[in-house]
Amino acid sequence: MAQHNAFYAQSGGVTAVINASACGVIEACRRHGDRIGKVYAGHNGIIGALTEDLIDVSQESDEAIRALRHTPxxxxxxxxxxxKDIESHRAQYERLIEVFKAHDIRYFFYNGGGDSADTCLKVSQLSEKMGYPLTAIHVPKTVDNDLPITDNSPGFGxxxxxxxxxxxxxxxxxxxxxATSTKVFVLEVMGRHAGWIAAAGAxxxxxxxxxxxLVIFPEVAFDRGAVMKRVEESVKRYGYCVVVVSEGARYADGTFLADAGNTDAFGHRQLGGVAPTLAGMIKxxxxxxxxxxxxxYLQRAARHLASKTDVDQAYAVGREAVELALAGKNAMMPAIKRVSDDPYEWRVEAAPLAEVANKEKFMPRDFIREDGxxxxxxxxxxxxxxxxxEDFPPFENGLPMFASLKLAKVERKLPTFEL
Amino acid sequence: MAQHNAFYAQSGGVTAVINASACGVIEACRRHGDRIGKVYAGHNGIIGALTEDLIDVSQESDEAIRALRHTPxxxxxxxxxxxKDIESHRAQYERLIEVFKAHDIRYFFYNGGGDSADTCLKVSQLSEKMGYPLTAIHVPKTVDNDLPITDNSPGFGxxxxxxxxxxxxxxxxxxxxxATSTKVFVLEVMGRHAGWIAAAGAxxxxxxxxxxxLVIFPEVAFDRGAVMKRVEESVKRYGYCVVVVSEGARYADGTFLADAGNTDAFGHRQLGGVAPTLAGMIKxxxxxxxxxxxxxYLQRAARHLASKTDVDQAYAVGREAVELALAGKNAMMPAIKRVSDDPYEWRVEAAPLAEVANKEKFMPRDFIREDGxxxxxxxxxxxxxxxxxEDFPPFENGLPMFASLKLAKVERKLPTFEL
Incomplete structure (x- = not known):
């Protein structure tokens, strides 16, 4: 069979297990050496592809790749x-295809959330239009658990x-x-639009x-009076009150409790500081x-306390992405399908990217208690x-040991490209 | 040999391993059943003794006590x-002796930091004056690592x-x-007066x-210009900058970077919010x-990631406290003595409380780099x-399992006492 190269890149906020997906992709590619030549990783995600800044993964030892499984x-x-949109920024998409062509890349694995699923789909569509034979697979990842179709998103667990x-x-x-000191503890957790992580606190x-x-969800309009009543009841009844609050907690009019005012490249507001804001209100x-x-970051980098289920699933979607690609399934995403709750069973199923891209999965209303x-x-x-x-990483001298990669660069073949 | 009861209480901010010391005390008492009858624990520390609010530890199973070793x-x-001082508040001290007398308590184990070492010493002195045969032992504990004499404080590791x-x-x-997003990460850690915990970040x-x-110590006067220069250098050289900052970070005039304005019962200021303050300056x-x-609290409650050395030492000081008491060593504290660095060896040695009480151990100046x-x-x-x-606790359903005690109360024998 003809042998071609693969491209792998990571996108958006990272997780404790996104490298386990990388490990799954790379190990599967190595097992299919008859069809997949080298794996090139994009240095800093898709920017690596656009600027032809590629890492030659073939220079990493099997041991180093294995260690990715326990590296956050x-x-x-x-x-x-x-x-950007393909109409006004067609040059970017064409550049991707050019780079892929220059390095004989026929497999495109993009590991990210909803935005990257969209990119992956567009790249796939354009390559088809341009007649370049590319198989594009999105590898799901997000701590926010907001990807549709898949039962859960690797990284969230x-x-x-x-x-x-x-x-x-x-x-x-x-x-x-x-008894004599602190009465209220407030823990702020991530989750911009959906209360999945806050729910996990429960x-x-x-x-x-x-x-x-008390759990404060972004899905439930913040009512200061109702929250204070509940905090007071808890302190009176149990002596103390533990509150888990989502960074996305907001008032009925949509205003966030705390708003740092910054905006990231995707146009999302950078949040933070809900915990001190709420604690101040309580005081x-x-x-x-x-x-x-x-x-x-501690929460999404805490590989030392990763869920084994999550690690296994992150690895599995990476591995299955390669199997899908080799089976010629283009513009797909390996998704987690829950087979049963108890005992928990799951498998990986392919989902068409068109159904995944740019959709957010919110908490179903019946997941939140009546009182909110x-x-x-x-x-x-x-x-x-x-x-x-549990899936503890190896420890040495009291600290978790993580993969150390060479990150050797691939020689450039094309003119430079301005982002 | 005559059999008498023991009293054990916990004082001040708790740690991931203070219950390991409790386990050490209780298991040692149980092994010496010929001389030590029941262990009574103070409910909410010394307040439990003052108000005769005692927990009958004899009703807890061996298994429950063993589980204390892995319970934060x-x-x-x-x-x-x-x-308060013994001259103006003698009634409080006399009340303690009364309660001990009423319950035939002849062994007093007080598990805490510098303040409780002082209390322990005073109780010992007064009982002697009053002719009540009490052996008082302080069991060291503090995440701040600021106790003198002992090489390190259980809880810190x-x-x-x-x-x-x-x-x-x-x-x-x-x-x-x-590459495209966050350039600076600031982690705020505990350590009111001494930079031990911040140092550990290094x-x-x-x-x-x-x-x-960059590590920012309370021992080094905060110089905004110097810090910014270093942050900028780091971002330019490495692409990013990770800062560990102590909650006790302060300007040359002693003003804390962030000061919540609250004061706890020991007269210490309650700090917090240095990280957002510093991050704001950087922005x-x-x-x-x-x-x-x-x-x-996450840092001092994180029993899931406890240091095995720390757990072993916390247990050992609890156990040795009982041995010291039975050997008639009054007003002492079992301290960690370092025998060698590498391989690390340590033993427990008795230190007189008079040398421990009300002293804080600061970081030696030669522990902090020249540039600060x-x-x-x-x-x-x-x-x-x-x-x-590592000394991971047992996990069940994905979560660490902790001791569940009955906490049965001892029948009161004395009139109530107003604090």
């Missing part, structure tokens, strides 16, 4: 760079496990301090009075002493399997 | 309540491991994002350019996009062994 972050560099564990641990801390407890006592309205934490401050049993049943299992 | 927080409740690991993980995240890297690129002065995290932004090799040699080894 994006080993080849990611980017927040969304290709590990954040969920980290947030649930941290909530449970911190709750024991405040429970022991509350897994920390399960039963009357078990923390967290002001109720006078309680508080502590607050903002997990930020917690999750329902159906939500718990959905979330519980995703945090199952 | 303070299982019997802690408190921020410092006994696990925070150090958590901060070093989190810094390493988050650094991989920002390294992969920095363990994440070791070598030219390895993050963190203002240099224009870089930033992310920041405040670990707060990092640690020296001698500091690394000191810190490295303290984070060694």
């Amino acid at each position: 972050g994006g080993a080849f560099g990611s980017c927040r760079y969304k290709l 590990s954040v969920a496990k980290y947030i649930a564990t941290s909530t449970r641990e911190a709750a024991l801390d405040i429970a022991s301090m509350c 897994l920390a407890g399960n039963g009357e009075g078990e923390p967290p006592h 002001q309205d109720l006078g309680y002493k508080y502590h607050w934490a903002v997990a930020d 401050f917690g999750i329902t049993p159906v939500c718990r049943r959905y979330l519980a399997p995703l945090i199952q299992g | 927080g303070g299982a019997f409740g802690s408190c921020r309540y410092k006994l 696990s925070v150090a491991k958590y901060i070093a690991t989190s810094t390493r993980e988050a650094a991989l995240d920002i390294a992969s994002m920095c 363990l994440a890297g070791n070598g030219e350019g390895e993050p963190p690129h 203002q002065d240099l224009g870089y996009k930033y992310h920041w995290a405040v670990a707060d 932004f990092g640690i020296t090799p001698v500091c690394r040699r000191y810190l490295a062994p303290l984070i060694q080894g």
